[in-house]
Structure formats: structure tokens, C-alpha cells
Amino acid sequence: MLLTDGLAIVGGFIVVLLLLKLLWRCWCGFRQFVLSEIWQVDLRTYGQWAVVTGATSGIGKAYASELARRGLDVILISRSTDKLRMVAKEIKDQYGRKTRTIQVDFTEGQSIYPLIAKELQDLEIGILVNNVGMTYSDHFAYFLEAPDAEQKITQVVNCNMLSVPQMTRLVLPGMVERGTGLIINISSQVAVRPQPLLCLYSATKIFVTYFSQCLQAEYKSKGITVQCVVPFLVSTNMTTLPVNCMVKSAPGFAHDALNTVGYSTYTSGCLSHALQDPLNTLTGFLIILQSVALSVLVPDWFLMSSFLIRQFRKLNIWPHLHGS
Numbered sequence: 001m002l003l004t005d006g007l008a009i010v011g012g013f014i015v016v017l018l019l020l021k022l023l024w025r026c027w028c029g030f031r032q033f034v035l036s037e038i039w040q041v042d043l044r045t046y047g048q049w050a051v052v053t054g055a056t057s058g059i060g061k062a063y064a065s066e067l068a069r070r071g072l073d074v075i076l077i078s079r080s081t082d083k084l085r086m087v088a089k090e091i092k093d094q095y096g097r098k099t100r101t102i103q104v105d106f107t108e109g110q111s112i113y114p115l116i117a118k119e120l121q122d123l124e125i126g127i128l129v130n131n132v133g134m135t136y137s138d139h140f141a142y143f144l145e146a147p148d149a150e151q152k153i154t155q156v157v158n159c160n161m162l163s164v165p166q167m168t169r170l171v172l173p174g175m176v177e178r179g180t181g182l183i184i185n186i187s188s189q190v191a192v193r194p195q196p197l198l199c200l201y202s203a204t205k206i207f208v209t210y211f212s213q214c215l216q217a218e219y220k221s222k223g224i225t226v227q228c229v230v231p232f233l234v235s236t237n238m239t240t241l242p243v244n245c246m247v248k249s250a251p252g253f254a255h256d257a258l259n260t261v262g263y264s265t266y267t268s269g270c271l272s273h274a275l276q277d278p279l280n281t282l283t284g285f286l287i288i289l290q291s292v293a294l295s296v297l298v299p300d301w302f303l304m305s306s307f308l309i310r311q312f313r314k315l316n317i318w319p320h321l322h323g324s
Contacts, residue, residue, distance in 0.1 A: 045180065
């Protein structure tokens with residue numbers, strides 16, 4: 001009887017802890033995706049200028065436009081001069097904000113950053129959005145199958161990985177000096193679990209996640225916020241997906257994701273993406289059940305199996321996950 005009573009007490013204690021944990025996560029999810037729509041952080045308090053990389057299309061363009069709508073002047077960085085001029089004109093005409101453009105190709109590596117540093121000099125950079133990124137292949141592919149593999153590896157690493165710490169290095173000192181600043185790094189759900197046939201892209205995006213979390217731990221005491229945004233499906237030029245209840249438009253995603261600033265430093269960006277995230281139980285029992293089902297139906301050993309890899313490879317399609 002003593003053993004039975006003891007086990008019952010332990011079991012009851014565990015159930016109470018799980019319920020409390022669930023309630024806390026539900027509250028956090030409510031704050032992040034519902035209350036944030038009502039009480040938004042005034043992003044102008046971070047500084048006058050926002051810098052957005054990969055700013056001429058997709059999520060980058062949407063972030064730039066949304067930041068301008070919320071009262072910030074915007075510095076657009078991308079490789080196409082014509083597209084930069086077009087987006088800058090759209091922002092000026094629609095929101096009346098100042099814009100500056102910097103034309104560089106992030107795949108070129110270290111050589112571009114002195115120019116960026118010169119263009120950013122003496123500006124009060126309050127927000128940095130590290131969005132620029134590229135894919136290794138336009139479909140599921142083995143690592144050695146990409147055309148011009150040596151060149152492509154360098155380009156992907158320069159664009160997806162090197163750009164994040166290098167851009168951070170340029171703007172962070174000024175933020176620390178002023179005691180405020182916001183750095184938003186765009187990762188991807190493709191990095192949440194290992195993704196065979198997307199190995200280089202998956203690996204570069206998990207770098208963004210870990211770098212963001214470590215930087216947040218290091219600099220939060222200095223007044224700096226580092227947010228990692230981990231989207232699911234977003235309709236962009238790369239994905240060419242129709243917008244629906246599961247796939248967000250780029251402007252809709254940027255709006256929702258910016259609402260979460262001040263509420264979360266690691267976010268799916270919007271409620272519909274949080275509901276699809278098997279590692280995010282912020283919204284309660286539904287997501288817990290989803291997570292359990294996913295782990296049972298597609299466990300890691302099966303995800304990494306040669307059989308499944310061969311089946312995906314036969315599809316010869318791009319999986320339509322976010323690529324900045």
C-alpha cells in the first residue's frame with residue numbers, strides 16, 4: 001500500500017506539473033499571437049533606421065515595407081540595382097519614409113562588407129533584419145548532384161551563414177553604445193530537424209538559429225533583442241505557392257512576425273505556422289497531439305533512412321520550404 005500511495009503521489013505531481021507547463025505555454029502563445037495584435041511594440045524606439053538584407057522580394061521586401069509602415073526609415077540591401085530602385089520608390093510613395101539602397105551580392109563573401117560598412121557609417125541603425133538566403137538546388141537532391149557544386153557551396157555558405165554574423169558585426173557596436181537595438185534573423189523550419197536531400201540548406205539555417213540564441217543570451221543585458229524567426233510555408237517567388245490557411249503571404253507573415261517582437265525571441269512568426277510546428281506546443285493540446293503523432297508516424301530514424309531519401313529523390317521537386 002505504501003508503494004502504491006507513493007506512486008500515486010508521484011504520478012499526481014507529474015500530472016500537475018504537465019498541466020502547469022501546458023497552461024504557461026498556452027498563455028505564452030496567447031500573448032505572442034493574440035495580444036501582440038492589440039499591443040504592439042513601438043519599433044521606432046529602437047532607432048531611426050532599419051536595415052534589411054535580401055530586400056527586393058519575398059519576405060525581405062515584406063519586412064522592409066512593414067517596417068516603413070510602422071515609421072522607420074529603411075536601408076535596402078540586395079544585388080539587383082533595378083529592383084532596389086523599384087522597392088525604394090514603392091516605400092517612399094506609399095509610406096513617405098526615407099530609403100537608402102546598397103547594391104551588393106552576398107554570395108561574393110568578405111569583399112562586400114567594407115562597402116556596406118561605409119554606407120552604414122554614422123547612421124542610427126535600430127533594427128537589422130538578416131533575411132538574405134539562397135538554396136543549393138531547386139529540387140530534392142543529393143549533395144553531389146548540384147551543378148557547379150564547388151561554386152554553389154561557397155555561394156550558399158556566404159549568403160546563408162557568413163552574411164548573418166558579418167552584418168551583425170557592423171551594426172551591433174552602435175546598438176550596444178546606445179543601449180538598445182533589435183536584430184531579426186530569418187531561419188527556417190527546414191532546420192528544426194535534419195533534412196536529407198536539403199542537407200546544406202538545412203545545416204546553414206540551423207547555424208542561424210543557434211547563432212541567434214547565443215547572441216540573445218550574450219547581449220540581452222545590454223538592451224539588445226535578438227529574435228530568431230522560423231517560418232513554415234510562405235508564398236514567395238521561390239515557393240510559388242498559393243496563399244491559404246496554412247501558407248501565408250509574405251506581407252501577412254511580416255506583419256504577424258513583427259507583432260511578436262517583445263513577446264518572443266524564438267518564433268514561428270504567425271499562429272498558423274505555430275500550429276504546424278511539431279516542436280512548438282504553445283497553443284495547447286492540439287499541437288501536443290500533433291507532435292506525438294508526427295514522432296510516431298515519422299520518427300527521426302525513418303526520416304533519415306535510405307528508403308525515404310530514395311522516395312523523396314524520385315519526386316524530383318522542391319519541397320517549398322522558406323528560403324529567404
